[in-house]
Amino acid sequence: MVFPDAKTGIIAILGHPVHYSLSPVIHNTALQKQGLNYVYVAIDLAPDRVSQAVRGLNALGFAGANVTIPHKQAVLPHMDSLSDTARAIGAVNTIVCKENQLYGDNTDIEGFLAPLKDLELHGAPMTLLGAGGAARAAAYGLLRDYSPNPLTLVARRVDQAEKLADDFSAFGGHLEVCDFDTASRYIRESRLIVNCTPIGMYPNVQETPWEQKEDFAPGQIVYDLVYRPYRTRLIQEAAHRGSVTIGGLTMLIEQAAAAYRQWTDRDMPVDVVHDTLAKLFTT
Ligand code: NAP
Numbered sequence: 001m002v003f004p005d006a007k008t009g010i011i012a013i014l015g016h017p018v019h020y021s022l023s024p025v026i027h028n029t030a031l032q033k034q035g036l037n038y039v040y041v042a043i044d045l046a047p048d049r050v051s052q053a054v055r056g057l058n059a060l061g062f063a064g065a066n067v068t069i070p071h072k073q074a075v076l077p078h079m080d081s082l083s084d085t086a087r088a089i090g091a092v093n094t095i096v097c098k099e100n101q102l103y104g105d106n107t108d109i110e111g112f113l114a115p116l117k118d119l120e121l122h123g124a125p126m127t128l129l130g131a132g133g134a135a136r137a138a139a140y141g142l143l144r145d146y147s148p149n150p151l152t153l154v155a156r157r158v159d160q161a162e163k164l165a166d167d168f169s170a171f172g173g174h175l176e177v178c179d180f181d182t183a184s185r186y187i188r189e190s191r192l193i194v195n196c197t198p199i200g201m202y203p204n205v206q207e208t209p210w211e212q213k214e215d216f217a218p219g220q221i222v223y224d225l226v227y228r229p230y231r232t233r234l235i236q237e238a239a240h241r242g243s244v245t246i247g248g249l250t251m252l253i254e255q256a257a258a259a260y261r262q263w264t265d266r267d268m269p270v271d272v273v274h275d276t277l278a279k280l281f282t283t
Pocket of ligand 1: 108226248
């Protein structure tokens with residue numbers, strides 16, 4: 001165990017509220033495993049203090065930070081430079097402090113795409129359920145890397161999905177928008193279906209974003225961004241129908257690993273972190 005001392009590097013997650021965050025467990029597990037002299041803390045940051053806090057990161061000698069709801073957009077104008085992904089989706093989840101400069105990145109896309117990398121998906125029909133922040137990252141990643149045909153955005157507020165489709169129409173692929181009542185046809189025809197809503201998340205584990213489980217079939221991939229519980233009702237029902245399933249824990253860990261690499265120049269021991277979190281969720 002590395003005990004914090006006068007040389008300890010500090011990394012924080014900035015959110016409001018932030019007490020639910022798993023990022024301290026993820027990063028401190030990895031840092032301890034690799035014997036790196038950093039500590040990762042959660043800071044509850046009120047929205048009216050974002051600018052002061054972000055500007056203070058360099059002054060206080062922080063190595064970097066993660067940013068979560070509701071500050072991912074608000075920190076963006078305070079960055080000295082941005083990655084292409086952060087600029088494209090208009091949100092920062094990772095800040096790197098270096099030479100008195102703040103670099104803003106968004107590792108959610110890398111995390112989201114990680115479990116898809118060995119699958120043959122180019123040009124395939126795909127559907128996203130939900131049109132919020134996570135759907136934005138997912139849509140950008142899928143349009144950029146797979147040119148889905150079509151990518152259907154399903155939302156209870158269709159105007160929210162239309163806005164997302166408008167923002168990303170320049171990235172290619174073919175975009176469709178619909179509500180939940182008319183989405184069945186798209187779900188049945190999709191090779192990849194992603195739940196980007198919080199439906200089914202603990203403690204509402206009896207809920208599912210897609211009640212018509214007969215729409216799932218072998219040959220489909222059902223990806224739930226919800227990571228608690230470890231196997232959501234959606235994942236259980238899709239697996240029962242013979243679909244390949246992906247739970248949200250991999251994305252959570254891979255987006256963290258992509259940030260960790262930038263702060264420490266080391267690869268996160270993802271298997272160790274995965275085992276720690278999986279145990280946390282099954283107890
Ligand atoms: P968000 O910005 O609040 O967006 C949620 C979306 O789901 C919105 O379109 C919302 O519609 C819709 N929605 C919520 N409740 C609904 C319902 N009962 N019926 C239909 N649509 C509903 O949240 P987010 O940041 O995108 O996160 C979404 C989920 O993904 C959360 O569970 C989050 O934990 C998970 N997530 C996981 C990871 C990971 O690493 N695995 C990363 C990011 C997010 P309205 O706007 O109309 O409410």
